[in-house]
Amino acid sequence: MSQEQLQQLKTRALDEIKKVSDQNQLQNLEIKYLGRKGELTKILRTVGELPEAERGKMGDLANQVKQVLASEIGRVKKSLSEKGAGAVEENEWIDVTASKVKDGFGHLNPVSKIQYELEDIFSSMGFMVLDGPELESEYYNFEALNIPSWHPAREMQDTFYVEGDGLLMRTHTSPMQVRTMEKYGAPLRAIVPGRCFRNEATDARHEHTFYQLEGFMVDKNISMANLKAVLEVVAKKLYGPETHLRLRPKYYPFVEPGVNGEVTCFLCKGKGCRLCKNIGWLEIFGAGLIHPNVLKAGGINPEKWSGFAFGFGLTRLAMLKYGIDDIRLFCSGDIRFLNQF
Numbered sequence: 009m010s011q012e013q014l015q016q017l018k019t020r021a022l023d024e025i026k027k028v029s030d031q032n033q034l035q036n037l038e039i040k041y042l043g044r045k046g047e048l049t050k051i052l053r054t055v056g057e058l059p060e061a062e063r064g065k066m067g068d069l070a071n072q073v074k075q076v077l078a079s080e081i082g083r084v085k086k087s088l089s090e091k092g093a094g095a096v097e098e099n100e101w102i103d104v105t106a107s108k109v110k111d112g113f114g115h116l117n118p119v120s121k122i123q124y125e126l127e128d129i130f131s132s133m134g135f136m137v138l139d140g141p142e143l144e145s146e147y148y149n150f151e152a153l154n155i156p157s158w159h160p161a162r163e164m165q166d167t168f169y170v171e172g173d174g175l176l177m178r179t180h181t182s183p184m185q186v187r188t189m190e191k192y193g194a195p196l197r198a199i200v201p202g203r204c205f206r207n208e209a210t211d212a213r214h215e216h217t218f219y220q221l222e223g224f225m226v227d228k229n230i231s232m233a234n235l236k237a238v239l240e241v242v243a244k245k246l247y248g249p250e251t252h253l254r255l256r257p258k259y260y261p262f263v264e265p266g267v268n269g270e271v272t273c274f275l276c277k278g279k280g281c282r283l284c285k286n287i288g289w290l291e292i293f294g295a296g297l298i299h300p301n302v303l304k305a306g307g308i309n310p311e312k313w314s315g316f317a318f319g320f321g322l323t324r325l326a327m328l329k330y331g332i333d334d335i336r337l338f339c340s341g342d343i344r345f346l347n348q349f
């Protein structure tokens with residue numbers, strides 16, 4: 009090989025290196041020229057066989073070419089990996105005088121808004137705010153809440169069972185009643201907002217994933233009067249001071265007595281309208297005095313302590329408050345929906 013040919017090899021190699029667009033191509037070139045059987049390596053090996061007069065010059069030149077190629081490959085390698093990490097390439101440029109593109113700020117989901125509002129109201133009354141597991145045991149979701157496996161109330165909650173070990177996706181936030189009693193004992197005040205799941209055929213009013221907010225208080229001599237007093241404060245804070253609250257009997261296995269909580273419709277102030285279906289009242293929670301069996305399951309003596317519990321449908325509250333008529337929008341991830349709140 010002549011010096012001229014060596015120069016040509018250098019030019020060709022540099023040219024090819026300049027054109028690579030990823031690490032793979034670059035590696036192939038590295039092998040092609042500098043690898044054990046690479047073109048340049050072969051030349052370097054044969055330098056020793058040259059006549060003495062040429063040997064020195066060719067050797068120097070070949071080594072020089074090797075260094076130039078190696079350093080160019082190193083430079084491109086670095087630039088490619090920086091580019092991969094989002095860095096600006098040398099030949100790209102930034103116009104620092106350009107006006108900034110307005111970043112869209114994210115929006116809270118309307119359910120989160122209601123949740124934070126309720127968290128503020130309840131914490132101002134001394135309630136802890138707790139989180140509970142979404143993957144729950146059959147025991148806490150049902151048994152501990154006075155719903156044994158034969159109980160027809162299980163049918164009211166279509167359940168996603170998870171294979172193995174009596175696990176399911178919680179159908180309500182109520183399981184946290186017993187978990188919290190076990191952990192903190194009495195007296196106790198806590199709320200638990202969170203995601204719940206039911207095996208529903210979805211439509212505008214039914215969704216497999218929705219939000220509830222559970223609350224409970226255990227202390228000496230707790231009665232329905234305490235329940236009503238606390239929830240009346242909440243209703244007035246949520247919907248204004250003119251709001252009334254009424255409790256009507258309803259069966260839930262984990263409370264006795266059990267009630268439905270209804271507030272005067274905030275849209276028509278109780279006169280009757282489309283929102284309240286002309287009834288004047290909106291049902292917003294289930295509640296009652298905690299059943300002695302549930303207190304016992306939580307390790308609390310029902311002879312000494314009593315308590316009330318309630319469960320708000322957070323998703324339902326958001327639908328009512330913002331006039332949202334399709335529950336499926338909440339978890340749709342559609343930014344056009346969220347942008348409205």
Ligand code: DAH
Nearest residue numbers: 180182294295296317318319
């Ligand atoms: N867990 C009930 C449900 O999902 C709601 C509920 C009703 C919670 C009464 C309570 C309660 O704490 O006392 O339908």
